[in-house]
Amino acid sequence: MQAFGRDTWWVVGLKVLLIFLILVLLTLFNIWWERRVVARMQHRIGPNVNGPFGLLQSLADGAKLMFKEDILPKAADKVVFILAPILAVIPAFVTFSVIPFGPEVNFFGQRTPLQLTDMPMAVLFVMAIASIGIYGIVLGGWSSGSTYSLLGGLRSSAQMISYEVAMGLSLVSVFLYAGSMSTSEIVAAQDDLWFGLILIPSFVIYTISMVGETNRAPFDLPEAEGELVGGFHTEYSSIKFALFFLAEYVNMATVSALATTLFLGGWHAPFWIDEFWAGANQGYWPVLWFFGKVLFFIFGFIWLRGSLPRMRYDQFMALGWKILIPISLVWTLAVATLRVARTEGWLEGDNVPVVIGVAAVLVLALFFFGGSDKAAAAADVDAAARPGGFPTPPMPAGGAVRGAAAPLVFDSPARVSTVAGEEA
Numbered sequence: 001m002q003a004f005g006r007d008t009w010w011v012v013g014l015k016v017l018l019i020f021l022i023l024v025l026l027t028l029f030n031i032w033w034e035r036r037v038v039a040r041m042q043h044r045i046g047p048n049v050n051g052p053f054g055l056l057q058s059l060a061d062g063a064k065l066m067f068k069e070d071i072l073p074k075a076a077d078k079v080v081f082i083l084a085p086i087l088a089v090i091p092a093f094v095t096f097s098v099i100p101f102g103p104e105v106n107f108f109g110q111r112t113p114l115q116l117t118d119m120p121m122a123v124l125f126v127m128a129i130a131s132i133g134i135y136g137i138v139l140g141g142w143s144s145g146s147t148y149s150l151l152g153g154l155r156s157s158a159q160m161i162s163y164e165v166a167m168g169l170s171l172v173s174v175f176l177y178a179g180s181m182s183t184s185e186i187v188a189a190q191d192d193l194w195f196g197l198i199l200i201p202s203f204v205i206y207t208i209s210m211v212g213e214t215n216r217a218p219f220d221l222p223e224a225e226g227e228l229v230g231g232f233h234t235e236y237s238s239i240k241f242a243l244f245f246l247a248e249y250v251n252m253a254t255v256s257a258l259a260t261t262l263f264l265g266g267w268h269a270p271f272w273i274d275e276f277w278a279g280a281n282q283g284y285w286p287v288l289w290f291f292g293k294v295l296f297f298i299f300g301f302i303w304l305r306g307s308l309p310r311m312r313y314d315q316f317m318a319l320g321w322k323i324l325i326p327i328s329l330v331w332t333l334a335v336a337t338l339r340v341a342r343t344e345g346w347l348e349g350d351n352v353p354v355v356i357g358v359a360a361v362l363v364l365a366l367f368f369f370g371g372s373d374k375a376a377a378a379a380d381v382d383a384a385a386r387p388g389g390f391p392t393p394p395m396p397a398g399g400a401v402r403g404a405a406a407p408l409v410f411d412s413p414a415r416v417s418t419v420a421g422e423e424a
Contacts, residue, residue, distance in 0.1 A: 027249040028058040034302045041306040070238035075145025085243035088136025091129045092250035098122040102267045102286035122183045134160045141232035152231030162320035163212035169328035170205040173335040187266030196263035201331045210255035218308040256297035
C-alpha cells in the first residue's frame with residue numbers, strides 16, 4: 001500500500017491509457033477467439049478472411065457498427081436512452097483501476113507497481129462499481145419504450161440481486177485468510193499457496209456467480225432471444241449497441257481478472273515455476289502469467305456458451321437462492337470457525353483447510369444429484385391437477401419413437417367441403 005500515491009502525473013496518465021488500450025484490444029481478441037472456438041466446437045471454420053487467421057474480423061465488425069444507421073425509437077426517453085450504454089460501459093473500465101498486473105518495475109525510468117492504484121477496500125470498490133453498470137442495462141430496457149426491452153431490463157435486476165449476494169459471500173473467506181481487502185495484499189498473501197486450492201468451495205461459487213453476473217450463457221436471461229427478441233438492447237443500433245457489446249466483454253475480463261487476483265495468485269507464476277526460476281516473478285514476466293490466467297477463465301466462458309443451453313428462469317433463480325447462497329453462508333461460518341481455531345491453537349496441521357474444502361465440495365455436489373426424477377414427477381402431477389396447468393407430456397408407452405415421424409395426411413378441399421355439408 002505504501003507504493004501507491006507517489007506516481008507523477010504522466011505515469012498515472014500513461015497507466016490509464018494503457019489499461020484502456022489493453023481492454024479494447026482484449027475485447028477485439030476475445031470476440032474473435034469466441035467465434036473461432038465455438039466454430040471449432042460446431043465443426044465450422046469461423047472468421048478466417050480479414051487479416052491473418054481472421055484476427056481483423058472484430059475490427060471490421062466494429063467499424064461496420066460505427067457507420068450503421070442510428071435509430072431512435074419514437075417512444076423512447078431520449079436522454080436516458082442515450083446515457084444508458086455509457087452508464088454500462090464506463091464502470092466496466094473503472095473496475096480495472098485496482099487490478100494488479102505485476103510487481104514494482106522500472107516504468108520509463110520511474111519505479112512503480114504495475115497497478116493504477118490500490119486501497120484498503122479495493123475488492124468492495126470493484127463490486128460497488130460493477131453493480132452500477134447494471135443500471136445501464138435496466139435503464140436501457142426501460143427507456144426504449146418496448147415491452148420486450150423492459151422485461152429484459154427487469155430480468156437483469158433480479159439476476160444481479162440473486163448472484164451478487166452469493167458472489168460477495170464467496171469472497172468473505174478470502175478476506176479472512178488474507179487479512180485484507182486490498183488486491184495487492186491479497187496477491188502477496190498467495191505467494192506460497194493459492195486461495196483457489198485451499199478455498200475450493202468459494203472458488204466454485206465465485207466462478208458460477210461470475211457467469212450470472214456477466215449475463216453469459218447459460219445465464220443470459222436478460223438477452224433471451226427466444227422469448228424477448230434481443231432483451232434489453234432490442235431497440236439499440238449502431239454505436240450505442242456496440243457500447244453494450246463492449247461492456248459485456250470488458251465485464252468478462254473484469255470478473256476473470258478478479259478471479260485470478262483472489263484465487264489463482266494474481267500475477268504470480270503458475271505451477272510454482274519460481275521455485276526453479278528466480279526471475280519468474282520479476283520484471284514484466286508476471287504480466288504474461290496474469291493474462292494467461294485471465295484467458296483461461298475467458299475460455300471457460302466460451303466453452304459454456306458452446307456447450308450448455310439457456311437455463312429456465314425458475315431454475316436459474318432456485319440455483320442462486322436455494323443452493324449458492326445457503327452454501328456460501330455455511331462455508332463462510334466454517335472458514336471463520338477454522339480461522340479462530342487456528343489462531344487459538346485448537347487445530348494443528350496445514351492439511352485441515354484442504355480436507356474441509358474437499359468435504360465442502362462433496363456436499364456441494366450432493367445438491368445437484370438425486371431426487372430430480374421424483375421432483376419432476378411431483379411437479380407434473382401437481383401441474384396436471386391445477387386448472388390451466390401445463391404438465392410435461394408423457395413419454396410413449398414403448399419408449400422414444402425411433403426413425404422418421406409418421407407422415408401427415410391432409411383432407412382434400414373437396415373432401416372437407418363434403419364433410420362440412422354432411423354435418424350441416
